[in-house]
Amino acid sequence: MAAVHRQRPRGQMRRRILRLAADWLQQRGYHGFSFGQLAEALEVQSSAIHYHFPTKADLATALFRQYRDELAGWRAQMADARLEPDERIERFLDLEARDLEGEHVGPLGIAAVEYASLPSAACAEAEALCDDLIDWLTATLVAGRAAGRLDFPGDAGDQACAIMAAAQGALQLARIHGRSDFAAVRRAILAGVMSRGV
Structure with a gap:
């Protein structure tokens, strides 16, 4: 059975990451969150974050x-x-x-x-x-x-x-x-x- 995140429309995960990261950036600052925390909040593996943004610099x-x-x-x-x-x-x-x-x-x-x-x-x-x-x-x-x-x-x-x-x-x-x-x-x-x- 295919993973749920693969059934989502293309680009949806990237938008979810950006939406949450933008919220946290403006609340916590650049150093106030990690990829691991993003992944946990989005209920995905960290690799899903790294797939769209290889580094935190790319995300910022x-x-x-x-x-x-x-x-x-x-x-x-x-x-x-x-x-x-x-x-x-x-x-x-x-x-x-x-x-x-x-x-x-x-x-x-x-x-x-x-x-x-x-x-x-x-x-x-x-x-x-x-x-x-x-x-x-x-x-x-x-x-x-x-x-x-x-x-x-x-x-x-x-x-x-x-x-x-x-x-x-x-x-x-x-x-x-x-x-x-x-x-x-x-x-x-x-x-x-x-x-x-x-």
Whole structure:
């Protein structure tokens, strides 16, 4: 009789591994779980994990690549929704706030804290994720200023970095001091870029 896992649709096991590993990465950190623990939780042999991800470095790289893919999908949704630039900034902050659920640390927060010990390929994906976000924020800020929807001093790229830093810092602060701190930073970010005429 064939093993149950062989009867699953192709790719399902890989998706299960990535889903659980992403959850644990954001709860426990890169060094907070092993392949053996993943296998036990998924009720499979460790070889099933190694089949899809030969090393933990491969898994970490795949996770950060997945975060980039998810961001690309989110950006496409924002484009399809035809939202105004100021509304897109609000949606971005709502997206960041999701990491407050379930005691999760955001992907960039994990990368920042564990950067020195993450595999180099995972670091490269994390850097690219950060670049993707800053590029999107910069383009959104440029479009918003041109449309009269956003108003801020200085360069749009500098402002994008400031928004990113504020949002990431707010997530860390909220874990210590409560969600109201993230809400306060969210209000301050929006107040700092909103055109007075909107």
